[in-house]
Amino acid sequence: MLKRNNIVYIIDGLGMGGAERLMIPVLKYLDRGMFYPRVCVLQDKDGNPIADELRQLGVQVDFLPVSYLREFSAVPRIRSYLQNVNANLVHTQLEFGNILGGIAAKSLGLPCVSTVHTIPSLEKRRKMKLHNMLELFILRVLFDVTIAVSEETRNYYVKFGRLNSTKVKTIYNGIDLSQFIESQKKEKRGIIRAELQIPSSARLIITVAVLRELKGIQYMLRAFPALLKKHPNTYYLIVGDGMYRETLVGEVEKLGLQRNVIFVGRRMDIPQLLSASDVFVLPTLTEALPTVLAEAMAAKLPVVACAVGGIPEMITEGVNGKLIPSKDPQALTDACEKLLDNPEQTTAMGEAGWQIVEEKFNITTQVNNLKELYLSLLSS
Structure with missing residues (x-):
């Protein structure tokens, strides 16, 4: 034995x-x-x-x-x-x-x-x-x-x-892919959106992170007003908690985004939240290998992320997402706009992301x- x-x-x-x-x-x-x-x-x-x-x-x-x-x-x-x-x-x-x-x-x-x-x-x-x-x-x-x-x-x-x-x-x-297969059922998506009071027809962008300054969420908030001008039926879901939350809430209020930006705090149902969304954004300033990107890809989401640290080992420009410079609200606006304008491309990127996770992560x-x-x- x-x-x-x-x-x-x-x-x-x-x-x-x-x-x-x-x-x-x-x-x-x-x-x-x-x-x-x-x-x-x-x-x-x-x-x-x-x-x-x-x-x-x-x-x-x-x-x-x-x-x-x-x-x-x-x-x-x-x-x-x-x-x-x-x-x-x-x-x-x-x-x-x-x-x-x-x-x-x-x-x-x-x-x-x-x-x-x-x-x-x-x-x-x-x-x-x-x-x-x-x-x-x-x-x-x-x-x-x-x-x-x-x-x-x-x-x-x-x-x-x-x-x-x-x-x-x-x-x-x-990551454990089995939990994402179950979460992708359409009724699960509807349940989450109903809980968050997000219309089924709306486009939902999501970030999951510990709320620290280095996660760069403040740059996505600054990018969001321009995005709303072209896509007014878009919401931004921020999942996580941390010392920087109050600063981010203040930024939302200053920009007048209270209707479209939702803070849900710390959650354990990450696969379900991802599967209820359309685009994943990680505007981080530094990162080694963010597991949450693998989770987003397992949920078949296209990813917008900064080309820092190990992120380019996960995201290939135009294949499973878009790589952008850090600290650049305009680049965030442009990348998200392109994905929201091209639903067929986002679907293809989501499928490609799933394949990459299955093979490497x-x-x-x-x-x-x-x-x-x-x-x-x-x-x-």
Whole structure:
């Protein structure tokens, strides 16, 4: 009988960010005959809503409270925890999961993997803080493998982070396509639109993101008045929450867009919301590999996104969407207009997007790649 290895995932928190949400499909499809996963959470983020989803999958979630993420006195507690649960391999995510988890795991001689989900903007690189430099140092020195979620991310960590190129491996994030097949039924679209009081004949543009300044939603809001002049029966749905929400609401009021812009906050029914929409927009200023784009493509939506980070690895201009410069409201207006003017093209782009997700960004491929990596580290 094969030994079942204990894989411990250490993460800052289980809020609604991309890295956190990605744990759901990974742990749902990870081979439980070979691996026993458990998650160690260091802080409370918005009540850690993802924890409940993971528990429903039968995953043990342990809360190891760290009062602040620079609390290096937590390392001995994490070390004791790893010993108590008989960890065989540690997989860390996010900045202080990487720092504190990496130190604790390596002090026990455990194989250690990290996934890096972000590419810092040029401004952030110029203002890099001590803890950012410490994270890069720990990734460089302590980790057996660092998983980059895109080739652009890998290039950043090899070039700017000076990680050994042989220890940085690109594994694209994958999504669970089954939930999108169900959500595409026409009656589901009607139910969502009725709930949001959006007419069935209206065109609906959607953005799903944590509401931060770097997500660039303010530029889409500035693009929207010009778009409404040509397509007055258009609505813009903003899904997500965050510290920047009040600023965005103020921008909507200043531009007089209250009738056509809808904030719905944090939602768990993302596939249904996407399938009720017509165009997905991600006006982000920096991104590694946004999983939400794969979700939009799985919902057969054409995508308008900024050509930053790993996005051009997902979106091909004119094939499954449109690539535009960042911080450019006029480019957003023009791209959305072209899609709304050409419904046949949007349908073709949606179908192309589905094919790309099925080939490159599905959860089966990601989990198989992780399985191979884990087994190679456990056997060495």
